[in-house]
Amino acid sequence: MRTFRIIGRNIRDAFKGVFRNFSLSLASISCITITLIVVAVSFVLSYNVDNFTNLVEKDVTIVAFLDNELTDEQIDEIRDQISVINDVDKYEFTSKTEITRDMMDSSEIFESVMKNWTEDENPIQNTFQIKVTDINVIDDVASEVKQIDGITLVKYGEGMVEQLISAFDIVHKICIVSVIALILVTAFLISNTIKITINSRQREISIMRLIGASNLNIRIPFIIEGLILGALGSIIPIIVTIYGYNTIYTNFNGQLLSPFIKLIEPTPFVYMISLILLGIGVLVGMFGSWRAVRKHLKI
Amino acid sequence: MELIRLTNVKKTYKTGVTAIQDLNLSINKGEFVFIIGSTGCGKSTLIKMLYREEKPTSGQIIVGGVDVGKLRNRKVYKVRRKIGVVFQDFKLLPKSTVYENVAFALEIFGVPKDEIHAKVLKVLELVGLKHKVKSYPSQLSGGEQQRVAIARAIVNGPKLLICDEPTGNLDPNTSMEIMRVLEEINKLGTTIIMVTHSIDIVKELNKRVIVLDSGRVVKDYAEGTYR
Numbered sequence: 001m002r003t004f005r006i007i008g009r010n011i012r013d014a015f016k017g018v019f020r021n022f023s024l025s026l027a028s029i030s031c032i033t034i035t036l037i038v039v040a041v042s043f044v045l046s047y048n049v050d051n052f053t054n055l056v057e058k059d060v061t062i063v064a065f066l067d068n069e070l071t072d073e074q075i076d077e078i079r080d081q082i083s084v085i086n087d088v089d090k091y092e093f094t095s096k097t098e099i100t101r102d103m104m105d106s107s108e109i110f111e112s113v114m115k116n117w118t119e120d121e122n123p124i125q126n127t128f129q130i131k132v133t134d135i136n137v138i139d140d141v142a143s144e145v146k147q148i149d150g151i152t153l154v155k156y157g158e159g160m161v162e163q164l165i166s167a168f169d170i171v172h173k174i175c176i177v178s179v180i181a182l183i184l185v186t187a188f189l190i191s192n193t194i195k196i197t198i199n200s201r202q203r204e205i206s207i208m209r210l211i212g213a214s215n216l217n218i219r220i221p222f223i224i225e226g227l228i229l230g231a232l233g234s235i236i237p238i239i240v241t242i243y244g245y246n247t248i249y250t251n252f253n254g255q256l257l258s259p260f261i262k263l264i265e266p267t268p269f270v271y272m273i274s275l276i277l278l279g280i281g282v283l284v285g286m287f288g289s290w291r292a293v294r295k296h297l298k299i
Numbered sequence: 300m301e302l303i304r305l306t307n308v309k310k311t312y313k314t315g316v317t318a319i320q321d322l323n324l325s326i327n328k329g330e331f332v333f334i335i336g337s338t339g340c341g342k343s344t345l346i347k348m349l350y351r352e353e354k355p356t357s358g359q360i361i362v363g364g365v366d367v368g369k370l371r372n373r374k375v376y377k378v379r380r381k382i383g384v385v386f387q388d389f390k391l392l393p394k395s396t397v398y399e400n401v402a403f404a405l406e407i408f409g410v411p412k413d414e415i416h417a418k419v420l421k422v423l424e425l426v427g428l429k430h431k432v433k434s435y436p437s438q439l440s441g442g443e444q445q446r447v448a449i450a451r452a453i454v455n456g457p458k459l460l461i462c463d464e465p466t467g468n469l470d471p472n473t474s475m476e477i478m479r480v481l482e483e484i485n486k487l488g489t490t491i492i493m494v495t496h497s498i499d500i501v502k503e504l505n506k507r508v509i510v511l512d513s514g515r516v517v518k519d520y521a522e523g524t525y526r
Contacts, residue, residue: 002409009406020394207390210350211404211451212380215373 006217014224017201018232024197025229031193032233032285035186036277039179040241043273046175048256051264053168060138060161062130064145065153068096074150075126081148082128087141090131096124125152135165183280190288194226198292205293215297222293223286230285231278238274245270302328302459302490303349308358310344310514318344319514322358326492328458331485331522333501334494336511342494345511346461349492350382351375363458380408383452383460383489387467389444391436391451397423398432401451408455422450426480442473446480453484460484462493466500478504501525 018025064082066075075093082091100122104111114122132141138156146154198205208218246266255262303326310319318341326332334342347353348360351367360368367378391400398419405415423429426446436444445465452460462481466474478500485491495501501508508525510518 001411005411006407006409009409203390204392207392207403208407209376210379210384210390211407211455212376212378212382213407214376217376217407 010221010224013221014228017221017225018228021197021200024193024200025232028190028193028197028229028285028288029233031189032186032230032281033236035182035189036234036237036281037240039182039186039280040237040273040277042175042179042182043276044241044245046172046179047269047273048264049168049172049175052256052261053165053172055262056161056164056168057135058131060132060135060156062132062138062142062145062154062156064128064130064148064151065155066126066128067150067152068125070126070150078128078148078150082130082145085141085144087133087137088130089133092129094127094129096122096126099124099127135161138162183284186280187284187287190226190229190284191291192288194222194229194285194288195292198222198289218297219290219293222289226285226287226289227282228285229289230281230283233285234278234281237277237281241273241277242266242270245273300328301325302330302363303492304359304361306359308348308355308360310341310348310353311356317514319348319355321515324509324516324519326490328490329485329488331482331491331504331506332493333504333506333508333525334492334511335496335498335501335508340511341514342511343463344514346463346492346494349459350384350461351378380455381458383449383455383457385445385448385452385460385462385465387464389436389441389448391444391447393436395435396432397428397434397436397439397447400436400447401454404451404454418454419450422454423447425453425483426450440473441469442476445469445473445477449477449480449484453489457489459490459492462491462495464494464496466495466497471499474500475503 066078070078079091079093082088100114100117103124104114128145130141130145132138138161142154142156145151205218249263249266252263254265303324305322305324308319308322308324309317311317322341322345334345336342344353348355349362349367351370355368358368359366362378363381365378370378392403395403401419401422402415405418410418420429420432423432426449428443428446428450431439431443436447439447445468449460449465460481465481466477469477474497481491481493482504502525505523505525507522508518508520509516510520
């Protein structure tokens with residue numbers, strides 16, 4: 001019961017502290033708000049870049065073109081040979097008839113030209129579409145596939161895919177580094193702002209110490225206050241994230257520049273980011289207070 | 300029965316200044332003791348060591364059976380809970396009411412609300428400020444503020460009340476009012492140690508008087524012998 005009363009008092013005192021020292025609280029809250037908005041932008045960017053990378057990686061396929069003279073048995077043999085190559089995830093055979101039909105379905109121009117071709121005249125080749133388990137080994141897999149007898153050509157967007165992915169990778173890493181740096185800077189800034197708040201309340205702390213408050217008695221209300229400041233400071237960044245991202249998503253039709261670069265669906269993405277922002281705000285606020293009050297506890 | 304014992308206490312600050320030396324002193328439960336002396340004689344250092352704001356450089360200080368000099372920093376609060384301290388500048392929370400200022404000393408220990416209410420009103424009645432519970436310190440006179448500080452210091456029922464020039468900022472009439480309050484508290488069994496510059500007060504109350512000079516006890520007048 002006594003513990004509950006103490007906790008209740010601490011929470012009440014923390015709220016009182018926030019409102020009684022409102023101008024300083026506002027400074028802390030603004031500091032948290034501004035940095036969390038930048039953190040939110042970095043997060044959204046980082047997750048989307050990660051998403052683009054995954055989409056591109058999933059989409060990259062090695063297409064192996066087969067000699068049209070091959071018999072069904074020889075094709076089966078090639079299938080067996082592909083199946084034993086390391087790092088091959090999935091592979092699928094598409095016959096020239098299927099490809100021709102798909103092309104004719106997709107365009108009237110193709111249809112007008114292709115419908116007159118006889119089986120011998122059709123230059124389209126049978127293919128295997130091969131997916132790899134890891135985009136980084138696509139070169140090795142492609143060259144192994146190329147070695148197989150009966151395969152005349154291998155295509156997988158050589159070079160470009162790797163470049164795109166390494167560009168995404170760099171952006172992703174930059175985002176992660178900036179998020180970490182921003183969190184550290186925020187923690188430091190908040191700690192200093194809260195330090196000013198606490199310095200202005202040195203009298204209160206010294207009275208608490210004099211009447212026999214333990215370090216924990218003194219520290220807890222300030223830590224809860226930091227938690228409240230952090231939570232209040234994350235409100236605007238959360239609103240900005242939810243409305244901002246939804247607006248961007250709607251205006252860009254869910255994609256960036258090309259249909260291949262799809263944005264992450266807003267739900268539940270924005271709520272996850274909001275929770276992360278709230279978590280960072282609260283933790284950073286608590287840590288800032290803990291650090292700031294520490295020096296006043298030495299007797 | 301002995302409440303405080305100081306044996307061969309010495310205090311030298313980091314600056315090299317020795318504030319207290321060869322100090323031996325014993326104070327019994329229920330006593331009212333004045334500590335007097337010129338500025339810089341070590342009065343404040345002495346009482347700061349009693350509530351462990353300062354540590355002695357050597358010697359032993361026993362308060363209520365606890366060797367406060369050897370007490371670890373994080374355990375100091377345990378002794379402070381048994382001691383009330385009153386200062387010249389009152390040290391009240393300006394943004395809290397009279398009631399909140401006094402209740403604060405009980406709330407941090409998780410005392411139930413009803414009990415807080417009863418105890419706060421009781422001590423405010425004792426110091427004559429029951430009618431000012433809702434006032435803020437800025438709305439009170441100096442004497443009234445000091446009475447609030449005294450109420451806060453005694454609300455926990457401490458065995459010892461240390462007063463560091465509690466009348467230093469007050470006019471003679473108000474000072475005497477405060478002394479009457481302190482006498483009243485002393486009659487209820489609380490030991491009081493008071494540092495003061497006011498010889499008038501010391502003479503008026505006729506209690507035990509310890510005179511310090513250059514960090515040493517130069518005179519120790521028993522109750523009723525200081526003239």
